[in-house]
Amino acid sequence: MSTMALLQIAEPGFSPAPHQHRNAIGIDLGTTNSLVATVKSGSAIVLPDSEGRSLLPSVVRYLDDQGQVEVGHNALYEQSRDPGNTIASVKRLMGRGREDIDTQGSLPYRFVDTPGMAQLVTRAGVKSPVEVSAEILRVLKQRAEASITGELTGAVITVPAYFDDAQRQATKDAAQLAGLTVLRLLNEPTAAAIAYGLDNGSEGIYVVYDLGGGTFDVSVLRLSKGVFEVLATSGDSALGGDDFDHRIYCWSLEEAGLSSLSPSDARLLLTRARTAKETLSEHQEAQLSAQLSDGQSVELTLSQAQFRSISQQLVAKTMLPVKKALRDAKITVKEVKGVVMVGGATRMPQIQQAVAKYFGQAPLNNLDPDKVVALGAAIQANMLAGNKQNDDWLLLDVIPLSLGIETMGGLTEKIIPRNSTIPVARAQEFTTFKDGQTAMSIHVLQGERELVSDCRSLARFVLRGIPPMVAGAARIRITFQVDADGLLSVSAREQTSGVAASIEVKPSYGLNDGDISRMLSESMEHVHADIEARKLREAQVNAESLMEATHSALAIDGDLLNSQDREIILQAIASASEAIASENTRTINEAVNRLNQITEPFAARRMDRNVQRALKGQKIGEL
């Protein structure tokens, strides 16, 4: 799109340009499989690969020390032959420390012994789960780019609703590394509710039961007049279909009298266990046969009844979050209008039956449980990109786990309770306890338990630049802000002096900006692309879209400005336009920042007007 054309069509006095479709995608980055979807001609569709397959197995194999990879079906196929370099279910490692990961039995990977997020040793070197996930996202991005015309505006990436801040941040980092603009991180059950609700015109209380490959979520939503309001969410971010495979695997070891297996035999038997599980969703019995590397053969028959009995505890384990979510939402089972089933693992008959029994109604299975999350994400991406849609709707989501800080004696003090509607912010005042103290450390935690050691450490924030005063005199107001992605940011200000303290963040399980830049340049070297060229292009696209947005805002609400303010904004737009032509990334970014700053009061006034208008409309509607 050319800049000149933009200026011409949006010159003051003219109506804004007829809207051009912006390409946006929804990505379901799953434990077992990943998908990409988009909205074309008003309907959401999953994009297949060149061979017509929708699902991309979330498996990455490192082929050599140059960082060449294969992702998906081929990697999955080689998994048992090359288990150490073939990373599957990497989602389970995102934002997790080595100590969080249960490696007993099923994971054939070599971990590096470092604090923070777990790192894997492969033949291509040490890889973070963020880098592995980025490989999957890159393939999906390429798949999308092959099927669209024009540029990709951005992506909505889904995460389990029960993901904590570290896991969410890791997902966003992976997307950044893959060169995707993240429009929003969307909770998986909420994505499913959007796809389901908009399809069925539903109203009332719905429960989404989402059992994926490695995560379990349950969300309670109220659907009313196009508003999807999440009332409560709960779950278990380390429970999924994989655990059912593992049960069958353990059962087969016991039945066949096997003990320690080599990594590739273990991988093989796990793969067979998964096939058996899938067979049992359709049939009464499944055969499990495998030829081990020492020549020994395993031949077993597993019946549905046996499977039910060995997986009974796992099924029961999913019902606890269901009860908790209903409690938090203050909703009784009788008030639930429907239960939407999401995730391939909900195909298991014992899951269907347990849910039907608890809710006293047959669960809803009318959307493909593998695709519904990606479809919902695509619908939201389309809305966020600013494309016109048939239905006007809005999503109000919540934070899944309470945020708190460490206080004296290793106890947690909750600052933002779980199930608060986001965006949300809370401020808390702290004081110094030593004379002349100029720095202070805040330990931020996530979880429901009282002891710090039972909660998840998110980060330590070190505040510096507190003006020296006597002990107890400083009043430092710290604001914890959770944005619409469910991500936390912290800011601090000393109240008596008005000094903004500087904050240094040490994420407990995340990556810092330096790590990201390093990974980005490494991955760029690998594809021989020019990182500077990409940064310039991104800055230009960003500036163009800001100019377009500002022009259209002026066309709609220009009457809110006096001629002088209007002139200042127009000048800033003109400077941005010149900056774009300069082909200098820094100049462009500076012009964009200036334009943003100058338009902020205008933005606030526009929003005010919209609110007043909406409230009036509502009153008229009531009459």
Place this chain on the structure above:
Amino acid sequence: MSAEFNQNYFALFGLPQRFNLDSDALDTAWRTVAAEVHPDRYAHEGEAQQRVALMMSTRVNEAYRTLKSPLARARYLLSLAGVDTQEESNTSMPVDFLMAQIEWREAIEDAQSAGDTDALDQLLTQLRQETKALETELETALDQSGDLDLATVLVRKCRFMEKLEQEIDEAAENVLSSAAPSTQLD
């Protein structure tokens, strides 16, 4: 920031400033305003607009949370009148009220150790009835007689009741969790 968004929470939703509040009208007004200011509406716009949206929707959600809870609403009305309820610092309460608190705690503990969720539910119902009675008194004090001293004492009492309700919730959750299957996988 513009004048309208520094307005008080009642004005923000176009609702009359008083304790007695139509909860359904608040829900509807919140959804209406939240829909207008939500960051999703501005994701394709400039950073300034997105920043404003984040700030405003945060404020709108805070306003809703405050007005939705009778205790927080009463506290807010008092703060608008310049009264600090001193709930954390001033804990001097009538003796009979404190005695009743001890009885409540014992009943909750007994029900939890017996793993009796029905008893906990009953306690919750009873607690909500008593809280409701306090709220009726609050309505008189705030909306009719304008007796702010009385309202302040009532707010402190309601705060005790809220803590009890949290304790019942936690007890119920503990009973639920201990009745659940072991979390050990193997």
